[in-house]
Amino acid sequence: MFKEEIKVIDCTVRDGGLMNKWQFSETFVKNVYNALADAGVDYMEIGYLSSKDAFDAKVYGPWKFCHEKDLKKVIGDKEKRIKLSAMADIGRIELEDIPLAADSSLDMIRIACYVHQVDKAIALAHHCQEKGYEVTINLMAVSTVGLRELNECLEDLNKSKVPVIYLVDSFGAFYSEDIDTLAQKYIERLPGKTIGAHFHNNQQLAFANTISAIINGVNYLDATLYGIGRGAGNCPLELLLSFLKNPKFKVRPVVKCIEEEIFPWSQKIDWGYSIPYMVTGTMNQHPRTAMALMESEDKDKVLDYYDSICNGGATS
Incomplete structure (x- = not known):
């Protein structure tokens, strides 16, 4: 399944942080960063961009905000080893809280929204593009959206300048045939745009559904170390890299990081199938x-x- 155009985005810190309010240590994040770089992963989603008016910094860890000073602690003095991404939720970030890309270690901002928020998501994504970032829009909970509503949303997205649109299975409700249908719909209705996939593992189908997405032409793929993430978790990164058969990806650094950093967290927080x-x-x-x-x-x-x-x- 070697496809040069595929990009892998690791969401371990961002999605895993939903289980512990992003209270990962600097050492943990740094070790994940280096492991992903060694493994050849394309992007590390290191957390969220959030307004401090929306979240209490005394309750939530630094990866809920991704301030530059914290990013620099992870990167160090050397050249950045992997592209960095952060997610922004509609209504939880102010435009002035987003720095210019030239002043940030972040390369990409991913806008998470529901169908009824798509106009606001497009506006925020365009604002981030104007500041110099790569952008995506991650359209959440589409398993609850009617056909007409989804088609209208995709029409709006098609008119936008946003180059990457994500198909997201927020509730882990989809089967492979659903992915076949939706991936084809996204590709047909969003010509010229790249489609991404972010799937949850409630029915132990996140990996299988990611494979279905790849077969149907989806090229941005989300995963996490050992599937860590909210609730049932996500597509496991180690499975995805093993499947892709791209020689640029190395699985051993991922397995090493899982043993050293993720297994200890599995003793403190629960995620995965249940x-x-x-x-x-x-x-x-x-x-x-x-x-x-x-x-x-x-x-x-x-x-x-x-x-x-x-x-x-x-x-x-």
Whole structure:
């Protein structure tokens, strides 16, 4: 599956930070940075760009804000070894909080939005482009969107200057046939643009669905070390690099980093496949109720949770 145009984006710190409020140490982030560079990964998504008016810096770690001083601590005095990305959520970042690309170690800003926010996302993405950044728009929760609404959204995106649009399975609800249909729709309705894929692992399909996306012409691929991420987690980076068969990618540095940095975190925070996340995935629901259960003393009482969700006891 060697395709030169494929780019791999590691989201370990950004997506994994959803599980611990981005309280990763400088050493952890630096070791992930070096491992990804050694492995030949194209981009490291090192966190979020957020306004301090939206989040308390005493509660959230530095990777929720990605200030230049913190980025420099990771990069050091040497030349940057890998392109860096940060994500920005609509309504949680002010335009003045985004520095010029010439003054930042970030190369790319990815705008996360829902379909009803697409106009604001396009405006923010264009603003970031004007400041010199590469940009993407990551269209979330499309498993909950009607066909007409999605088509109208894609029409707006097609008219934009944003070069990369992401297909995102926010709830881990999609099967391979869904990816086949949606990837083809995105490619047809967004001619000339690159399509990306970000899939969650509620039904243990994040890797399989990423393969389906590749087969259908999707070229920007998200993954994380050992699948770390919110709830059920993401496509595991080590599986994706092994599959791609591109000689520029090296799997050993990733495995080493997983042993040294990710395994210790697996003793502190839970992520990955579990029955509660399976339930929300099959029911096409946000995993917030499953996350609450997994963080409680009753996390093994999965039958009560299953009955609650299947009998309409939770909302999406």
